[in-house]
Amino acid sequence: MAGRCIGVLLRRSCSGTAASVTPPAKPGFWERMKEKKMVVWTKSLLRDYKEACKDIVVGAKDRPGKAALYLSLLAGVGVCSSRAPSEDSFHCSLLEASASLLLLSPWTRSGTSDGHVQRLMELSNEGRLRHLDLLVVSLVYEAPYDPECDLYNTQCPHLQPRMVDFPRRVLDIGFLGQWWLLRNKMKDFDINEEEFRHLPPGMRSITHNDLHSQENERLYESKYKPILMSEDPL
Known part of the structure; x- marks a missing residue:
């Protein structure tokens, strides 16, 4: 009797162990296909x-x-x-140009440079400057409104600027790490063109030879040299 009970207990324990250890499920048909x-x-x-x-x-x-x-x-x-300038670089260049003009008096600044920089600063303060990355070049153009403006004119698609007017709204072109229009406008920013407006046309521009010190000194010293008369008969 005792042996029969022990055999029953062993069978139950073995059957429970076998039931508890389940073999891993095989992947389905769709999983194998995937x-x-x-x-x-x-x-x-x-x-x-x-x-x-x-x-x-x-x-x-x-x-x-x-x-x-x-x-x-x-x-x-x-x-x-890789060298296409970003929007931050344009703002940095604009601030540098504005700081360079502020170091000069209003009578010394170039009117062209000052007007261009003042217009860009005004558009920047109004939030109307937009940057467009074209992989090779970058464009900065003028937008009619601030992006956070919620007026009807900003939401209506029929009142949006036309694509044919886009070239006129371009303010600067970035290429090879430079903003070329701003650089061109800042050329000779410390020369006021209005001061030379009343001069004759030949005196309004200065060439490199006019600023060359050796050439000026040579011409200055030549007036102290004696005049040599030619011995050719008349």
Whole structure:
């Protein structure tokens, strides 16, 4: 009797242990299909890249001049895109130009430089400056309203600026780390053109030779030299 009870207990414990340890479930049909599709897709993608690289190498060997041209164009685009100025750089350049003009008196500043910088500062304070990154170049253009303005004119699509008017709203062009229109306007910013407006046309511009000190000294010393008369008969 005791042996029979022990046998029953052993069978129950073994059956409970077997019931508690469940084998891992096999992946379903769709899971196996997904895995196979991913493997096939990855292999086909790598095969396509391999064939494309082979075609590039073969084409470069057959036409080295064309390949060099394409590589130089790609390198130029990469350099230009890496040096395209950002919106923060424009604001920094604008503040530097404004600070340079503030160091001069109003009678010494260039009217062209001062007017251009003052207009840009006014648009910046009104929140009407927009920056557009075109990968190779950057544009700063004028917007009609501040982006946080909630007037009806800003929400109505029929009152938005037309694309044909966009070139007239461009304020500056950024290329190779420079804002070229602002740089051009700030050329000779410490010369007031109004002071020379009443002079004759030939005296309104100064060439490099006029500012060359050695040439001026030579001309100044030449007036102290004796005059040599020619001995040719009349």
